[in-house]
Amino acid sequence: MIEVDLRLARPGGFALDCGFAAPGEGVTALFGRSGAGKTTIIQAVAGVVRPDTGRIVVGGEVFFDAARGIDVPIEARRVGYVFQDSRLFPHLKVEGNLRYGERRCRAVERPIRFEAVVELLGIGHLLARRPHTLSGGERQRVAIGRALLAQPRLLLMDEPLAALDEARKAEILPYLERLRDAMRLPILYVSHSLDEVLRLADTLVALRDGRQVAAGPVAQVLSRPEMLPVVGRFDLGTLLECVVARHDGDLALSSLAFAGGELRVPQVDRAIGEKVRARVRARDVAIALTKPEGVSVSNLLPAVVEEVVAQEGPYADVGLNVGGVRLAAMVTRESVARLALRPGLDVWAMVKSVAVDSRNPDFLSPGGLTAPE
Amino acid sequence: MSMLTPEEWTAVTLSLKVAFWATFWSLPLAVLTAFVLARARFPSKSLLDGLVYLPLVLPKVVVGYLLLVSLGARGFLGQYLDAWFGIRLIFTTAGATVAAAVVSFPLTVNAIRLALEAVDRGLETAARTLGASRLDVFFSVTLPLMLPGVLSGALLAIASALGEFGATITFVSNVEGQTRTIPLAIYSATHMPDGDAMALRLTLVSVVLALGSLLLASLVDRRIRVMIGRG
Numbered sequence: 001m002i003e004v005d006l007r008l009a010r011p012g013g014f015a016l017d018c019g020f021a022a023p024g025e026g027v028t029a030l031f032g033r034s035g036a037g038k039t040t041i042i043q044a045v046a047g048v049v050r051p052d053t054g055r056i057v058v059g060g061e062v063f064f065d066a067a068r069g070i071d072v073p074i075e076a077r078r079v080g081y082v083f084q085d086s087r088l089f090p091h092l093k094v095e096g097n098l099r100y101g102e103r104r105c106r107a108v109e110r111p112i113r114f115e116a117v118v119e120l121l122g123i124g125h126l127l128a129r130r131p132h133t134l135s136g137g138e139r140q141r142v143a144i145g146r147a148l149l150a151q152p153r154l155l156l157m158d159e160p161l162a163a164l165d166e167a168r169k170a171e172i173l174p175y176l177e178r179l180r181d182a183m184r185l186p187i188l189y190v191s192h193s194l195d196e197v198l199r200l201a202d203t204l205v206a207l208r209d210g211r212q213v214a215a216g217p218v219a220q221v222l223s224r225p226e227m228l229p230v231v232g233r234f235d236l237g238t239l240l241e242c243v244v245a246r247h248d249g250d251l252a253l254s255s256l257a258f259a260g261g262e263l264r265v266p267q268v269d270r271a272i273g274e275k276v277r278a279r280v281r282a283r284d285v286a287i288a289l290t291k292p293e294g295v296s297v298s299n300l301l302p303a304v305v306e307e308v309v310a311q312e313g314p315y316a317d318v319g320l321n322v323g324g325v326r327l328a329a330m331v332t333r334e335s336v337a338r339l340a341l342r343p344g345l346d347v348w349a350m351v352k353s354v355a356v357d358s359r360n361p362d363f364l365s366p367g368g369l370t371a372p373e
Numbered sequence: 374m375s376m377l378t379p380e381e382w383t384a385v386t387l388s389l390k391v392a393f394w395a396t397f398w399s400l401p402l403a404v405l406t407a408f409v410l411a412r413a414r415f416p417s418k419s420l421l422d423g424l425v426y427l428p429l430v431l432p433k434v435v436v437g438y439l440l441l442v443s444l445g446a447r448g449f450l451g452q453y454l455d456a457w458f459g460i461r462l463i464f465t466t467a468g469a470t471v472a473a474a475v476v477s478f479p480l481t482v483n484a485i486r487l488a489l490e491a492v493d494r495g496l497e498t499a500a501r502t503l504g505a506s507r508l509d510v511f512f513s514v515t516l517p518l519m520l521p522g523v524l525s526g527a528l529l530a531i532a533s534a535l536g537e538f539g540a541t542i543t544f545v546s547n548v549e550g551q552t553r554t555i556p557l558a559i560y561s562a563t564h565m566p567d568g569d570a571m572a573l574r575l576t577l578v579s580v581v582l583a584l585g586s587l588l589l590a591s592l593v594d595r596r597i598r599v600m601i602g603r604g
Contacts, residue, residue, distance in 0.1 A: 046502055074501040075509075081502040087495050091517045100513075101503030150503045 006054030029201035080147030088131035101150025237281035260322030285329035299351035384558035392534035395473035437543025468545035473534035488522015528590035
């Protein structure tokens with residue numbers, strides 16, 4: 001369990017105010033555009049930045065408590081910190097870098113083994129190399145390994161992919177997924193990329209201008225209207241936890257089952273019964289009062305209107321309940337009036353497009369799904 | 374080296390000895406001073422800054438005279454050095470070493486300070502998150518990364534100590550075999566009726582030594598930069 005509650009103000013007007021609890025396992029994403037205060041939060045958790053007031057507790061150990069005057073020094077916190085710019089030691093070879101933190105840790109406290117980390121990150125062939133001879137992606141993998149071998153109780157990752165091009169990102173993401181699944185280690189992951197968040201995170205803390213906008217399980221947080229200024233109207237949507245129900249090889253389609261029904265999607269590279277995440281953007285959900293006939297859209301789901309929130313400009317956010325699952329839709333205010341949409345009304349949701357997570361390349365549209373800068 | 378007379382040879386070895394030990398003893402203090410000047414923040418810092426660089430701009434005779442009144446046999450510090458530790462600096466090689474160390478100190482500090490300021494502090498933060506204490510970080514990250522600066526600073530100090538004249542002759546006088554380094558020997562030779570040949574030979578040695586240490590400095594610097602991955 002990670003509890004963060006902190007406030008700080010800096011000359012120049014930047015102020016940060018946030019409080020959230022993250023589970024003791026899995027990835028918690030700190031998400032928001034640049035300048036939102038994401039990095040400051042993990043710097044405070046690492047002890048690099050001291051908050052004005054607040055409390056930081058990791059796995060029951062108090063790292064910082066302004067009221068009680070507790071401020072554990074950086075080196076005693078045992079957090080693995082992966083920086084955006086790697087920060088490998090140029091005077092040490094890759095192996096020396098990897099062992100730097102390991103050596104500073106008592107042998108009995110080393111559950112994370114050198115060989116296992118090297119294998120996990122695929123860096124065995126790099127051990128004798130100097131950091132400046134590595135590619136950006138290799139450098140970042142070594143930096144992750146170095147942080148892991150310091151035997152941290154928490155891994156902090158500050159936009160570890162931001163300095164990399166699309167190809168390098170795609171190269172590293174699978175390693176991060178393996179890391180998340182193989183290590184029983186909580187990870188705080190800073191990102192301004194919704195793609196990365198959706199692929200990796202279980203919990204989402206959304207920040208805007210130093211303020212916490214929302215926090216909670218990714219699927220729940222993402223469809224909330226208050227996420228709009230964080231992700232932008234273009235990307236607001238719903239994340240559905242699904243199970244692969246069947247494949248239709250002839251048509252190259254798969255069916256995904258979720259609590260509210262089934263979705264037909266382009267064939268996914270997963271076995272039947274496997275869990276996948278499907279993402280439906282609010283702007284890809286249209287609403288009909290009666291079951292549409294003669295339309296090309298294949299995903300038609302019966303739904304009940306839960307909430308209608310008119311936004312500034314032409315649009316309104318409509319919260320639909322599909323078999324107990326909340327689905328965000330975005331229609332024009334004109335349509336709301338024409339269809340007389342109101343809470344309790346039975347409608348049909350027409351899902352025009354579904355993106356299925358990770359291994360489907362469509363999910364990682366180049367340059368897409370990124371918080372607006 | 375049969376081209377040199379025994380007297381000249383004495384001056385050359387003495388010069389090397391003085392320059393080496395002056396640098397050797399002042400180096401740790403120079404690293405510490407550079408660290409304080411580059412990193413620490415305290416009210417009287419500009420005063421310390423000025424004090425460190427003073428020997429660079431003062432006439433060397435003034436530096437020598439200040440050493441004489443402070444560390445001389447009857448100097449306010451010198452009398453205790455003699456009484457408590459039996460250390461006499463006047464007319465001795467130890468005194469010549471002190472004079473050379475004081476004069477070359479600002480150059481050494483400056484070279485080390487520049488090297489230190491070039492060290493990426495983000496690397497030091499990274500080292501601390503990996504469990505290293507501040508002292509540990511200094512020896513395992515900061516010092517290795519500033520090593521080229523420290524070594525080229527040391528070689529620069531040796532080169533400038535080899536050329537020290539004013540402070541030495543004022544502080545510890547011109548005693549053959551004790552304080553008569555190459556510059557002092559040349560000075561003496563120019564006062565002798567047939568000293569021209571000797572002065573010329575020692576001048577050549579001076580040029581060779583100075584050039585050699587500068588070349589060595591740039592060679593070492595390059596080798597280390599490659600070694601620590603900054604080439």
